[in-house]
Amino acid sequence: MRELTDRQKEVASFISKFIRNNNYAPSVRDIAEHFGFSVKAAHDHLKALEAKNVIKTTDGISRSIEIIGEDYSPRAEMIDIPVMGTIAAGLPLMSEQNTEYLLNLPTSMLPNNAHSTFFALKVRGDSMIEEGIFDGDIAVLKKCETADSGDIVAASVGEDEQGITLKGYYPSNGNIELRPANSSMGPIITRSCRVFGKLSLIIRNYA
Numbered sequence: 593m594r595e596l597t598d599r600q601k602e603v604a605s606f607i608s609k610f611i612r613n614n615n616y617a618p619s620v621r622d623i624a625e626h627f628g629f630s631v632k633a634a635h636d637h638l639k640a641l642e643a644k645n646v647i648k649t650t651d652g653i654s655r656s657i658e659i660i661g662e663d664y665s666p667r668a669e670m671i672d673i674p675v676m677g678t679i680a681a682g683l684p685l686m687s688e689q690n691t692e693y694l695l696n697l698p699t700s701m702l703p704n705n706a707h708s709t710f711f712a713l714k715v716r717g718d719s720m721i722e723e724g725i726f727d728g729d730i731a732v733l734k735k736c737e738t739a740d741s742g743d744i745v746a747a748s749v750g751e752d753e754q755g756i757t758l759k760g761y762y763p764s765n766g767n768i769e770l771r772p773a774n775s776s777m778g779p780i781i782t783r784s785c786r787v788f789g790k791l792s793l794i795i796r797n798y799a
Contacts (some may be wrong), residue, residue, distance in 0.1 A: 723773040
């Protein structure tokens, strides 16, 4: 297949994305309006892509464009998130030495957080089951030191940074209630609590 020009790649990318989002192909006019082309210029780009075996069209049939060559749609942006296991004595939560592996996720799974830092923890126990968070899940958290009432946070109580817990965060009258989502368990009430992050995403392995 002959190399595409930059503009041809952009047109091919638009067609791929349009088909993926709508389950039907764009019309020549859709392409012209998107790029600010004349209809004739859009038609010429389609003929060039067809000559280079990127697309196939059927004469006389509207929206008949098919992608048959390389998919030029933009690749998803990815982010590596460190997954922490058991926190080793003397090492802070975010220490690289506590990273078991990196979780590679599309940034689209973490919307509106382009400038945030994330980490992940393995969920142990059933204290948050009424929020749909179960033992063995991976909790992906946005790193922060403050939280709003009702947020689900990773936090430690007092000076014990080894005892990281995932609970609902409810400050009131100088106290902080770390509330489980399990009616058989009571809350942790403390005056000293360190927040490490707010829950953004739960990942579950069904294997």
